[in-house]
Amino acid sequence: MKIKINQLKFKEGVGITERISSRSSSLPILKNIIIRAQKNIINISSTDLETGIQWWAIAKTEKEGEVVVPANILSGFINFLPDKNIELTTIKNDLIIECGSYKTQIKGFNSDDFPIIPEVAEKNSILINAKDLCKGLSQISDIPSFSTTRPEISGIFFNFKKDRLKLVATDSYRLGEKSLLLNKVIENDFSFILPQKAVKEIIGIFGEKDGDINIVLGASQVLFELTMKEIIHPQIKFTSRIIEGEYPNYEEIIPAKNSIQAILNRNDLLNQIKAASLFSGKVNEVVLRIDPDKKEVEVLSQSPDSGEYSSTLTGKITGKKESVSFNHRFLTDGLGNIKSSEIVFETNSGSEPGVFKPVGESDFLYIVMPIRAN
């Protein structure tokens, strides 16, 4: 093959595909990426057999062909190249890179051994703004934890219903739900569970991209696709397996009504909880003591080793006096992902879920189970 491409462009392609070239895999070829010179277009792909990334860009092709080279060596090397045009050629399995005064030969492998990234046979598809999707996902993507017994909840639930996409994640101790408005009302509702790892890749790949992503759901896979600006051709295709099984009926977890409500400044609450966490000891326990008469919430923690902490913040509080203990990590995780300046904290009692919501927006919900008070 022989192809010419701009250094920055090439670096982007290698950077995106290198993300999933896995390190400790049983199949050594997966540590590589495949570069293909096609007519007027360069294509770089990688896979870890769970997900696949394919990237395309316009390039000047003089001779078509393909080459498989180690992702880490290539990406490490490209960063040293000047911002000039790069010429890629091959000798047998090896890749020759020429750029300015640099000339390199990277040992490659037989491209016949490189896995084929399966096509997704479309059952449903929908267009959604890339940045909005990634922003929404990043608000809940850290919540799931890997579980062999309940694989369904180790992923993130995408639920497309009428004019809305609801993204849901839980680790059985807490749950986050983000709603996004779709551009149009869809005819057939559909849903799938995407592995957490794939979600994090999506945020990394599409987080800064303009335009819409086409989400295409197949039988056992889902595709996230972004189109090129210059010509009608895909720019990035991210394919992932989906987690088989039914997502639990999570809506039961959302309390229908809460008798206690406190509207608080988010930053103050977050800071006080972080300060309290220093004294919460190994059990991570921080107590929120709600006092509607004094119109304040007291944040408390204590540990036999480090000492005690207490602080108060005032707010609009209704309901009865109550103390609720939480794992401070769960609180800071959730509050950190709420963007409004004020939050609503609601609960019924110290042994029932606590609900956190932004004030003025109804598109995010974070629910945490308390620690049983001693």
Place this chain on the structure above:
Amino acid sequence: MTKDELWGAVLAQIQLNISQANFNTWFKDTEIISVNSSEVMVSVPNSFAKEWLENKYNKIIIKTINEVNGCKVKDVKYIVSNKETQATKKYTNTPVNSNQLEFMELNTDKETNLNPKYTFDNFVVGPFNELPHAAAQAVSQNPGTLYNPLFIYGGVGLGKTHLMQAVGNEIIKNFPNKKIRYVSVEKFTSEVVSSIRNRTMEEFKLKYRDVDVLIIDDVQFLSGKEKTQEEFFHTFNSLYEKNKQIIISSDRPPRSIQSLAERLRSRFEGGMITDVSQPDIETRLAILKTKAQEKNADFSDDVYNYIATNIQKNIRELEGALNKLIAHQKLGNQVVDLNKAESILKSAFRSSTKNTTPKKIIKAVAQFYDIKEKDMLDVSRKKEIVRPRQITMYLLRKELSCSFPFIGRKLGGKDHTTVIHSCDKIEKEIKNNETLKEEIELIKQFILSL
């Protein structure tokens, strides 16, 4: 030749022709689903394997099938099976303390509150739980007639909840029309509280008196909750009179539950009381092997032996240790042998042996007898305090070999002779008093779970 044998023979042949890495990647978790004269259907774990087998190995697979089977198969179809593969590499385990509450809704049936994963089939029976198991099975065949109520007690992590839920799940199977409700006392309590507050007591009563089988977990938490006890008593009576089955679990026998109304205690004692004790080594081994099989993992016998000898008192901990090894095996893609198991689990075992501290003993006794720790450390001579205090002294001496003066100082500045007297007293009493002996055993287990 069965289809499994055929596929086995095909794999054995193909293995010789391709690299080990390729073989492991593309043929792992594949199997033949169906064979007919012209077509073979193979299930594969993911779309990548499907794509690769179709494009790269299709010819050799067809050829090998025909060689092995002596037939003329023309086509092999590959379908992605729905089985969940263990391909997820990242293993995150949120460290949570044991008091962290979970969303119950995630894995339970909404109507019955039962979790379908608990069945009799995956319950390992040994001498330590033969009787409760037999009673539970009998109840699941004839609910409401044989043992009513059935009261199961025993320490943490010995399978009470499993057994009770298994009864529930079995009854659903045997009598699909029966209404079953499983509820923990904590949940029951919070429902009582909220129905008092929301003035929905009638609905609450209806909900619980309408069932055919009521399963109540952790009944020791009724201790001291008078209003809930009263509600529970009425519910109990109403069901009992109608010959509805009631199953109760607790971490201690009825007579050892502090501040439990006498009328409830006598109701509990009116049925069958049975206890789950600690599993012996053979049973622990059996449990480990069953759990490993459930999770599609296997280890050598000395690994099982190692776990079973080091964890004796808690089945949940057995499972935890096993899960750890399974995770290592799956992540590292290598066999975990005894040496590996030792290095992986060593830290876990070490921390469990040094788990007992004076503070924990005091806390455990206080919680067990539902009194305040502060009172126990005070000079109070109230009868209900004196006894637990003596037991604390005895345990501090027995479990931690604390000196008599130290124990005296720790517990309200008692003279060391008082401590010696207390320890002797308890020591003697244990020999003749079965209840006390049981209680102390339970407290010991309780300490470990703190």
